[in-house]
Amino acid sequence: MATISNLQRARAAYQPKLPKALQGPVKAVEGAATQSVGNQDEIKALFPNTYGMPVVEFAAGEAKEVPQFNVGIILSGGQAPGGHNVISGLYDGVKSLNRENKLYGFLMGPGGLVDHKYIEFTDELIDSYRNTGGFDIIGSGRTKLEKTEQFEKGIEILRELGIKALVIIGGDDSNTNACVLAEYYAAKKYGVQVIGCPKTIDGDLKNAQIETSFGFDTACKTYSELIGNIERDCNSARKYWHFIKLMGRSASHIALECALQTQPNICLISEEVEAKAQSLDDIVNYIAGVVAERASRGLNFGTVLVPEGLIEFVPAIKKLIAELNEVLTDPATGESRVFASAEEQITFVKSSILPENLAVLESLPADVARQLCLDRDPHGNVQVSLIETEKLLSKMVASRLAAWKKEGKYAGKFSAQHHFFGYEGRCAAPSNYDADYCYSLGFNASRLIANGKTGYMSVIRNTTAPASEWIAGGVPITMMMNMERRNGAMKPVIRKALVELDGAPFKYFASKRDEWARETAYVYPGPIQYWGPSEVCDQTTKTLQLEHE
């Protein structure tokens, strides 16, 4: 018998809330035909069977008998809090329609479908994972479902198990692929429906139809707990600048949400850096300026939030990296060039790149420049994710301040600590919000399946209201698509949602940040609470609140 924590045991008893419409029999209310957000003609041509379908909203309906059916589920990509609740919601939903219905889980991501690795869920298994974090119930993986052979291997096992519908839990790419799969099975008349579920802590899968991706709420609250603790330490010891890098891939949603929750002195937003075409020098000047201003009032401490993707949004660095990738590839073979030594490789790079890119390279701290010239991923590309941006920035700020000190413009002390938060929050136990939201998404998917839908994303809206008032339904995935260049070819994809500089969350942040830079206006959110006052346990993210105001 496995040891489980007291919290996990107590939390297993939590019954997630459902929208009112899903609490009894439903009927699907269909809207008008839909269009994709861009490139309508191309998307329509690529998805003749799943394009233009109506948005669906569930309302109370009449009970009717549903023939027995089986469902499969896949967890795709990085972990996000609430995945197990999507599964338990789907399980309960499927079983509520017909106790004989079965739910299968494919193991370790989309690869499990292709390789025919699966389990059948039982009451006992589901019960031991209710309201828990992680994807460990069936595991996840990053295999991309995009090839006909994979689809054909998939249909073999789907038929063998009598699976009528497949639910794919994933981010923008996985949901794009879910739609391609839905289209393929529809075109082939294989009779298998495909439903997507919006998952990612990064918060970049959202649009007019999807309010938020699941896991964003819990991950941001977990990071904010830690940032708040560090801020309190910072404000007690009054001697360090803490540079905190936060996961989130390209988008800065996590950094922005954490800033709204904790009010640090500085939060960089990659999308703004790009929009303003800022250089690394501009960013360093900005941070050093805040440090110097605070130091002039005896405040030699502060907190800086840095989004993971920052470095790639600095146009000059982006160009440098592009050229590095180019010169380090042998045009004859398309493979990475091979050098006798690291020093030879660095000399080659420096003599090969454009003077403007060389200048950028040489403006970087020596070890970072070295790393950029040397470390490659298996595809021969510069490993941008290995760059410790938080350390890079603090080093450059320290140099800038040293220069200012010589000029008599700065007389403070600067000492930095570094942190990177990502894995700490991806598998946290879901907040009440994510527990309810995910359970509803899963339960709702069972209703989309029972109503014969395919190529739809399970959607729950109005989530800043109490759960009973949430709106449940489905949106055709094609509606969220446009054409974008990927690996040199135009592909239909769900548009990734970056931080909008004219959106309410960023605008609120921008209106406050000078005050937060100057003052010590830290807020300490503390750990996620599951019991206790509702204003502590049931708040949505600040991002959602501001977007709905």
Place this chain on the structure above:
Amino acid sequence: MATISNLQRARAAYQPKLPKALQGPVKAVEGAATQSVGNQDEIKALFPNTYGMPVVEFAAGEAKEVPQFNVGIILSGGQAPGGHNVISGLYDGVKSLNRENKLYGFLMGPGGLVDHKYIEFTDELIDSYRNTGGFDIIGSGRTKLEKTEQFEKGIEILRELGIKALVIIGGDDSNTNACVLAEYYAAKKYGVQVIGCPKTIDGDLKNAQIETSFGFDTACKTYSELIGNIERDCNSARKYWHFIKLMGRSASHIALECALQTQPNICLISEEVEAKAQSLDDIVNYIAGVVAERASRGLNFGTVLVPEGLIEFVPAIKKLIAELNEVLTDPATGESRVFASAEEQITFVKSSILPENLAVLESLPADVARQLCLDRDPHGNVQVSLIETEKLLSKMVASRLAAWKKEGKYAGKFSAQHHFFGYEGRCAAPSNYDADYCYSLGFNASRLIANGKTGYMSVIRNTTAPASEWIAGGVPITMMMNMERRNGAMKPVIRKALVELDGAPFKYFASKRDEWARETAYVYPGPIQYWGPSEVCDQTTKTLQLEHE
């Protein structure tokens, strides 16, 4: 008006629990005369006025009028959750004796006493810090109170403010200094009492009289939340080994407690490494062995906890560092030697140290060896704390596994992620345990003061029982002392409590670790809860539970 989080607002209303004896008027029940734990003659000679005093326990007494008095408080050293509760407990305790009593806080640590920087606490100020983390109410600092001039500067302001007693919240060193100060003021008949309070997240201030230092509970629970989240991620993605370094200075109490809470595959214990005279090579072999065994069953993932102080407990590294410190100091001046270049310094080091130490140096990864030869602290010593032990170990394990792969002894995949947790937990909002314990320690200090005690530590015992059954009293600080060599001279100090290899917590861990290494037996404690079932909110540390069983 400062923004405060909903949790902080709701938590402010929490009324910490007190031991039954402190809920009304008390009387001090005194035991027999005490002895120091070692070097009785020397300690007695050094502390003629504060040696041999009896242990005090409070029992219900009769209400009597207490003349008005004022108290000062100092936060010394690193932050620990619950400091504000010690202050609010002391404030409430002092005010309950006489509403006219005043409590003063000296700012930014012991330096505030010497520099005469202080504030007077008010109801409003105290109320806004109840049950919060951090030391920001008055700040903390690392100035050591050990010189006569400091004591004399201190008495000036203490007299000016009419302060009858000073409470010093700190770790072993600060409490040692509190006792020296108590002795000095007693010898001089200055009429100022000094009371200590046992603080440190590291858990190394404990002994037969002190069950635990405050903050250890909350810090360990916060780190365990994060470790559990990482373990869940690890077990979901099944592709990384996570190396997690944990604060705690020399002692491995934090690592051990977190291991007991989360059941990782590996937890290193510095005290065991030293006792077994293990080499870095032994440690690397142990970790690589566990990795290889799991890999042979397809489990290419795991979690390793590394105590902060590990590297200094490896005898061979300890010797190397000692020799590096020696050869890099110029014997003529006692200052650090100066070199023309880094390369020259490295060459000098390599040609100067003993062959056995050179062999150890050369067994380290190149960048770590380089750092050891080059980076010095302001006193010219090797900066051991800068060594990223978690990365050092994972690099060496990777090399070992690569060698084993060539020998056909290993066929898995090894990919590592690194984490270091410290600042994330030092200022967390106190758990119910720490909130109650700290409030009781502070309240209890007011009773020690009212009873005329000096040179005592405020002590609350029996804390695995419900708070009402806790035992409150005081222990002479001299009782915890012995003589130890510090900076080349014998000094009276409180003996630092390292992990005892024959203690119940370590023995339980040792009995389980092989199973935890092999199986994936992770436990996910989740975030600290303040409301909800008692078994979730009110548990003590596993260390305390095992010690009391």
